[in-house]
Amino acid sequence: MEIIELMLLIFLLICGIATCLSKNLLVSLIIFMAYSVIMSVVWILLEAPDLSITEAAVGAGISSVLMFITLKKIRDIRRKNQNETKQP
Amino acid sequence: MKQNSLKEYFRQWDAGNFDFTEAMAGEDHPKRPKPEKPLPAWDKKPILRLRNREIAFFRKLYAPIAVVLCTVMIGFLIYTVCSLPPFGAADLPTNNEVTARYLGKGMEETGAVNTVAGVILDYRAFDTLGESHVLFTAMLAVLALLLSESGIRESEAERRIMQDDLILRTTARVVTPVTLIFGVYVMFNGHLGPGGGFSGGAIVGAGLILYSIAFGFENLGRILNFKMFRIVVLFALSFYSIAKCYSFFCGANGYETIFSAGTPGAIFSAGLILPLNLAVGLVVSLTMYGFYSLFQRGEI
Numbered sequence: 001m002e003i004i005e006l007m008l009l010i011f012l013l014i015c016g017i018a019t020c021l022s023k024n025l026l027v028s029l030i031i032f033m034a035y036s037v038i039m040s041v042v043w044i045l046l047e048a049p050d051l052s053i054t055e056a057a058v059g060a061g062i063s064s065v066l067m068f069i070t071l072k073k074i075r076d077i078r079r080k081n082q083n084e085t086k087q088p
Numbered sequence: 089m090k091q092n093s094l095k096e097y098f099r100q101w102d103a104g105n106f107d108f109t110e111a112m113a114g115e116d117h118p119k120r121p122k123p124e125k126p127l128p129a130w131d132k133k134p135i136l137r138l139r140n141r142e143i144a145f146f147r148k149l150y151a152p153i154a155v156v157l158c159t160v161m162i163g164f165l166i167y168t169v170c171s172l173p174p175f176g177a178a179d180l181p182t183n184n185e186v187t188a189r190y191l192g193k194g195m196e197e198t199g200a201v202n203t204v205a206g207v208i209l210d211y212r213a214f215d216t217l218g219e220s221h222v223l224f225t226a227m228l229a230v231l232a233l234l235l236s237e238s239g240i241r242e243s244e245a246e247r248r249i250m251q252d253d254l255i256l257r258t259t260a261r262v263v264t265p266v267t268l269i270f271g272v273y274v275m276f277n278g279h280l281g282p283g284g285g286f287s288g289g290a291i292v293g294a295g296l297i298l299y300s301i302a303f304g305f306e307n308l309g310r311i312l313n314f315k316m317f318r319i320v321v322l323f324a325l326s327f328y329s330i331a332k333c334y335s336f337f338c339g340a341n342g343y344e345t346i347f348s349a350g351t352p353g354a355i356f357s358a359g360l361i362l363p364l365n366l367a368v369g370l371v372v373s374l375t376m377y378g379f380y381s382l383f384q385r386g387e388i
Contacts, residue, residue: 050204050283052282057294058290061297065297066383
């Protein structure tokens with residue numbers, strides 16, 4: 001059991017660092033989702049199932065969806081600006 | 089035209105050409121050489137150019153100072169963690185008569201098998217009331233910021249691509265009912281097992297979001313429009329406030345409330361905890377769906 005806990009914590013560290021260091025924002029978001037899923041398993045091991053359910057639903061689900069949409073909107077705005085600067 | 093828009097759709101998910109540091113600091117990525125630009129008009133004035141040079145100087149100092157500060161902070165935090173007492177030791181300051189009361193008489197006094205639900209919705213319900221109003225205020229801020237944006241609506245072609253996706257639609261048809269039922273179960277079961285209003289509401293909200301990603305806003309928007317949203321959120325929050333005011337009034341004056349604790353373990357037990365969980369769950373699920381809808385198309 002301790003080995004599993006240790007592995008999860010190491011994955012957690014790797015995910016946390018990789019989220020900050022990856023240059024691609026989409027990759028960064030997906031690693032952040034993985035971080036949330038690992039964290040929800042860690043909550044179960046810490047005997048906090050309430051937090052685990054919330055972490056899985058909010059951390060891995062809803063906040064990631066909202067950030068994906070934000071990323072898409074940023075890209076739309078950028079593309080629109082580029083098109084506007086190209087036309088004249 | 090259709091193939092072209094499909095290509096566009098996939099290209100916008102390829103995040104390689106965007107960089108947050110670039111957007112924040114205004115500097116280009118080191119691998120991509122910046123195209124030579126003529127000096128802007130304000131840069132020709134001598135004072136402003138001096139200020140620009142100062143900014144460049146501080147920008148050079150920024151990285152080493154950030155590294156040093158982060159290292160010092162991390163070392164300080166790790167040192168503090170190492171000097172903490174072991175988890176669950178008997179002589180911790182948190183192990184006092186409050187915890188003993190919660191664990192010893194919690195089930196008898198609140199009727200909730202899940203002690204966490206008993207603490208947050210009965211003993212400490214005042215804090216939870218404040219928290220749900222914080223959530224409500226955050227939702228109002230998002231509404232005020234995004235409801236007036238009109239330029240971010242999704243295009244017609246984009247919507248068609250999303251709804252033509254066979255894999256997405258089939259998956260959503262199977263997964264959505266299960267998600268919604270599980271969310272309602274977690275909401276109703278908050279006083280008996282792990283879960284409660286917030287997590288159940290978040291799961292229901294995720295199910296609604298999945299449905300509207302796959303099948304568009306037309307069907308869901310007929311029921312969950314802005315009027316419905318306002319009515320449900322208003323009634324749930326005022327029910328929460330009024331019910332807790334009643335229970336605080338009775339508790340402070342030593343009266344018997346009409347909500348009895350009941351038999352611990354039965355579904356209709358634990359007094360106010362079940363209806364409060366339902367109210368919180370309604371608010372949270374509609375808020376999550378509303379956030380998605382506001383982000384995606386600028387309206388609910």
